[in-house]
Amino acid sequence: MSVRRMKNSHTLDIQCQNPFLPGDVPVNFAVRLFQWIFLNAERISSLLAAAAVLGAVRIYYRKTTLERATWLSSLYSKFYEAPDLKRIRKILDDNPPDAPEVKELVRNEDSDLTDYLNFFEFMAYLKDRHQLSKRDVAALFDYYLRLLSKHKDVRKYVLDDRNGYGYLKTLMARFPGGD
Numbered sequence: 001m002s003v004r005r006m007k008n009s010h011t012l013d014i015q016c017q018n019p020f021l022p023g024d025v026p027v028n029f030a031v032r033l034f035q036w037i038f039l040n041a042e043r044i045s046s047l048l049a050a051a052a053v054l055g056a057v058r059i060y061y062r063k064t065t066l067e068r069a070t071w072l073s074s075l076y077s078k079f080y081e082a083p084d085l086k087r088i089r090k091i092l093d094d095n096p097p098d099a100p101e102v103k104e105l106v107r108n109e110d111s112d113l114t115d116y117l118n119f120f121e122f123m124a125y126l127k128d129r130h131q132l133s134k135r136d137v138a139a140l141f142d143y144y145l146r147l148l149s150k151h152k153d154v155r156k157y158v159l160d161d162r163n164g165y166g167y168l169k170t171l172m173a174r175f176p177g178g179d
Contacts (some may be wrong), residue, residue: 071131075123076140088116092147092154099151106153117158117165120148124167137171149175 037044077087088105095101105113123141126132137145149155149172158165160171 026160068136071126072140073138075119075132076124079119079141079144084112084115085119088112089144091178092151094143095151097152098148102151105155113154117148117154117168120145120170120171121165124171127171128167145172146175148172 008120079089088091088110091101091105102109120141123132123137126133148158155172157163
């Protein structure tokens, strides 16, 4: 780099030269690069914004998948480990349609049966809100939803609007009755 004072002038002439190459190649390259960036700033910022949007979408889907897995784990634990739900599950599973044990559960509105149905109502609500997918519901609960539908008294109880199982009612419509 050399610095010279111009005659009769208060300005300095500063020149940067690469000692290895003749001329001002690095300076010209830097100037052209900055000009290109300045002229294409709008396009560059648009590309960066698009990349940021794609990154945000990717993070959203990862978070959604993690949240869905958390719901599934919680539902699995509740359904397969809770003693009150196990009792109802066993009664429904071990008895044929129209069995006296099942009719009695429904007639007495057994609190464990209510808990069991409320569990499925909540699961149907999560499915309706897209917190659970059809595939998730089918993978974990298809058999038990079919089992509910198989028992005519239980199905009638769920389908009765007075009992407040709107989401479960909609979900059970996919399953044929056991009549």
